Amino acid sequence: MEDFINAEFTEEEVCRMVDEARAEIRKERTDSQAAKRGWSFEKLCDDIDVCISPEHRFGTDAFLLADFAAPRHKDYVCDLCAGCGIVAFLMIRDFQPRYVAALEIQHQAVEQMNISYDRKSTLHIDIIEGDLKEYKSEKELDVITCNPPYKINNTGIKNSSDAAAVARHEIMCTIDDVCKSAARNLKFGGRLCLCNRPERLCDVLYAMRQNGIEPKRLRTVQKTPQTPPWLILVEGCKGGKPFMTIEPPLYTSDGNGGYSAEMKRIYKLDKYGLEGMI
Numbered sequence: 001m002e003d004f005i006n007a008e009f010t011e012e013e014v015c016r017m018v019d020e021a022r023a024e025i026r027k028e029r030t031d032s033q034a035a036k037r038g039w040s041f042e043k044l045c046d047d048i049d050v051c052i053s054p055e056h057r058f059g060t061d062a063f064l065l066a067d068f069a070a071p072r073h074k075d076y077v078c079d080l081c082a083g084c085g086i087v088a089f090l091m092i093r094d095f096q097p098r099y100v101a102a103l104e105i106q107h108q109a110v111e112q113m114n115i116s117y118d119r120k121s122t123l124h125i126d127i128i129e130g131d132l133k134e135y136k137s138e139k140e141l142d143v144i145t146c147n148p149p150y151k152i153n154n155t156g157i158k159n160s161s162d163a164a165a166v167a168r169h170e171i172m173c174t175i176d177d178v179c180k181s182a183a184r185n186l187k188f189g190g191r192l193c194l195c196n197r198p199e200r201l202c203d204v205l206y207a208m209r210q211n212g213i214e215p216k217r218l219r220t221v222q223k224t225p226q227t228p229p230w231l232i233l234v235e236g237c238k239g240g241k242p243f244m245t246i247e248p249p250l251y252t253s254d255g256n257g258g259y260s261a262e263m264k265r266i267y268k269l270d271k272y273g274l275e276g277m278i
Contacts, residue, residue, distance in 0.1 A: 039112065050112075051115040053112060063266050065145055101127075113125075148175060175207045183238060186238040193235045195232065198228070198232050213240075222249050223253045229249070
């Protein structure tokens with residue numbers, strides 16, 4: 001200890017040690033906050049740990065949506081129905097847009113996002129607790145993403161958790177509400193990118209067009225060429241002219257129990273290994 005006190009350090013070394021100490025304090029603080037609630041963290045990369053809970057987790061669809069949206073560096077982006085913030089965090093990790101916001105109505109999910117934000121000093125994200133039906137961005141947006149509730153309210157078996165039910169059923173918002181919010185906040189030519197179940201395709205396309213957002217791209221997601229789609233990815237353009245491209249299906253499996261080459265690219269397995277995915 002005496003040797004350490006008497007040692008001489010460069011300014012760069014001092015700054016590094018201070019940063020490391022602050023990072024450890026943040027980690028201990030957020031570990032404690034999460035542990036008290038029975039929550040945990042999923043590591044996306046060295047700079048992003050996502051706080052998850054049984055009510056607000058994430059799955060493959062979040063990775064697919066973030067990759068499908070692919071915002072540019074200069075874009076202003078908002079993720080609606082953000083949940084634990086996974087789509088916004090993935091866009092920050094993979095695309096680094098100029099501005100990223102995450103809007104969520106459920107307080108617990110917002111708490112989780114704030115813990116994720118507090119855990120790392122390098123994150124730049126605007127976390128907003130609010131209703132997308134009332135949301136108005138200060139600046140017109142280039143891209144809006146949304147992984148909305150998939151099920152129409154009063155259909156299917158509802159989860160016993162109120163929070164999970166809101167995330168999965170159209171209790172707090174509908175596809176039409178999402179498209180209305182996007183139309184209000186996107187600039188002319190801005191893009192709305194969302195995912196949903198194949199059985200909701202007509203609802204998605206109709207709601208987009210009814211709100212002045214023209215469907216421009218459609219891609220189905222299938223496990224293999226022999227299996228039916230389990231997810232659709234749709235992009236609409238505010239003020240766009242009618243013309244939609246149907247892209248080749250995205251296969252998630254290589255047919256031998258492993259990931260397809262495209263899924264390995266989306267998961268960034270070559271860069272992050274098995275971290276950054278579930």
